[in-house]
Amino acid sequence: MTTQAQPNVPHSQGLSRFVPILSIGLLFFIFGFITWLNGALIPFLQMVCELTEIQALLIAFCFYIAYVVMALPMAKILEKTGYQKGMSLGLGIIAVGCLLFVPAALTAIFPIFLLAQFVVGSGLTILQTASNPFIVRLGNEDSAAARIAFMGLLNKAAGVLAPIVFTSLVLSGLPDVNQELLDAMSADTRTALINDMSVSLIQPYVGMAIALGILAMFFMRISLPSIHSENDIEPKCEQSGQHNDDTPASTKQILQFPHLVLGAISLFFYVGVEVVAGDTIGLYGSSIGVENATTLTSFTMVAMVIGYAVGLVCIPRFISQQTALLSSAIFGLLLTVCILLSSNTDTGISNLLWGWLGVQALPNTVTFIALLGLANAMVWPAIWPLALNKLGKYTAQGSALLIMGIAGGAVLPMVYGFTSETIGGQSAYVIMLPCYCFIAYYALWGCKKENW
Template sequence: MALVTDNDSGLVAETNTTGKSYVLPFILITCLFFLWGMAHNLDSVLIPHLKKACQLNNRQSTLIDTAVYLAYFLMAIPAGMMLKKFGYKNSIICGLLLFAFGAVLFVPAADTRAYAMFLGALFIIGCGLTILETAANPYAAILGDPAGATTRLNLAASFNGLAAMVAPLIGANFILSGKEYTPAQMAAMTETARQTYLQGEASSVKLPYIILASVLVLVAVLFYFVNLPEIRNVSKEPTSGGSFFGVLKHRHLLMGVLAQFFYVGAQVCVTSFFIRMAKQGGGFDEKTASYYLGLYGFLFMAGRFVGTGLLRFVSSARLLAIYAVIAAALCGVAVLGSGSYVIYALGALGFFMSIMFPTIFALGIDGLGDDTKPASSWLVMSIIGGAILPYVMATVIDYNHDQIQPGYIIPLLCFLFILYYGLIGYKIKRQPITA
């Protein structure tokens, strides 16, 4: 049996052969990054789509984000407990099946055009995603040469970026109809015509989510039959013994949790209102706006690959700080600018946000040893920012008479905190941990 040790986290991956045995597990883990990226980026299409199909206002439409990210908050502790009790492989299979079940529930939700049922399905999907992210993020970081943990996590997360490009294209071609009517036109329709139109809009989500559910079950079967090396702790650093609240004595983790809260909130704010901003500010129809969101996804993916390369030459904390400065400046353009170039600024945000989540995650669990699993739960739980901050942004938009631009002040403020984390907050201050 060979052991590969991560000297920073103090974890060891066990395998019966050489390091080459990590190739297939790493490929499968990378598939998970793509799959949950599909779920999140389809939400960016669902928000304007269900706003139309279910006749919602801005704040009601952001409950889509709330349902998913509230699940992250509520499920993070159970997910961490599941990891400790059942290990990575069984937890991943459970997460995939839960994700698939939520996707299947889109069929009755669409048939009844019940927004509450859509939210329930999204909450279940969020629970599955929580388990997957709690397991896969630290697993990708540990699975291989310890010197490349951050680079490896960014590489896996690059396929999350691929999903950010693919999902809007799927949305444009299979979910969004391109049919939009003004309130006056809707009022002029007969009740039968209006209901037929709205039902058709709601039903368009069924096929993509049925296919997604089928793929998830297939991947779960693959995980069942593949040997995944388990990970155990060999750290000599003081830990809290895996205590859930004790890990917050690590200051760099606490700051990382806050940074992740603001990052996820910022990212969801940017993408949730991207299509409506492209329609309002750029004058595009919803299908064209979705293609521009696909351009954002392409730049997000490109940023992940470029960032992974840059991490060979620039420290992860420094690159995080540089990207945060540029992202804040681009948000400033979105707030103060005018014309279609505002959309290009929002698209460019994809490139500079790309490395933030995995980099904050890797910096947050650095040197934690036995505390890595509960720390991962905290970092995943911090994704609750995606439930709270878009609602705050929607409130700003509603108070500004449905003008989208002022709302982008919210992600701008988030990037300023991430800048602080990249400059100061990530630094480890080791201290004895008492029981």
């Protein structure tokens, strides 16, 4: 499949494209930091609120379900405000969500934490809806995956830092707590420690709210270029080179673009497996006695950073976006099989890969979960330009539909949790096999479909 270059940004603005890319890069860093805080927040709140594994995974569910509930309303808002004001609004909403952590921490009432997560997810919804098509259209669409890969580097670098910073700030001065240690304490000692842990959330989240408020004002004042496609007036509907007169493009509904709908389904499965890899690694590691479980998400994020770096270099110089997507799906399938069959006591793989650097050795199962980050890295950057191709004036609505695919991050971790209780944590990773199979289908055939 070939895609013609489009004059998305006027030539006179070409030299000043660095500032918009840097500004959007800042947003992607914020996405990553806030999103992957969940990897540390889940095991932390499991202890603070004394939750079961299924209850703890509701933290991710409420965060990601906001993308489904709020995607279309946020798209409508975006049509009225424009991309830039929408970005500022999104930052403000996230700041409000961060402030909700204050009453949640003071009371240790779990539903308030869930409400805060939903509000934060709602703010991220409008940011994602605005920034992803913006970066796709900010240049040649053949290299869009490479630009998104650069954004992904910033996003996942923040994901590496988030669990480490969280553990450093929130657990600073507290003992190396884990569920086993809490269970062994007397009731009074455990209650006092849990209260200290809960209150320790306040200062970091207030600080984030202030920083996000400042950034919201910054995005109100900077000058970003308007983005457009040569097809913004009317997308082309072609079948064997002929226009379908029975369904004029001007009245075409967004669900009548097969490559977009299938792309949204692919994103559903992708985000699901990405969140399973990033957010359950701490729970699974804790269940088999791995130390520093709240930092394990950082291993997955490091693997994703490496994957994004490879994509940035290779796309489109050496491989196409479509080939990168297919390779990622196949690699994900292989790693999932390795998770299901490997040992949860032997640390040979991690010793070979990074043990010689003095980095913490992990059981082989946990190592392969972390390496899923490498397989997942290029899926998001590859799907977006393939799914938004030739949408023209429907790009905003198409972006909202793709954003709704992020619901996979709400659903699949819960499926993992229920499956884990039935057949065990290691065997539960089998749910990822059909997900990677569908992504492979989209890479091979789905992205080429122009009509149903």
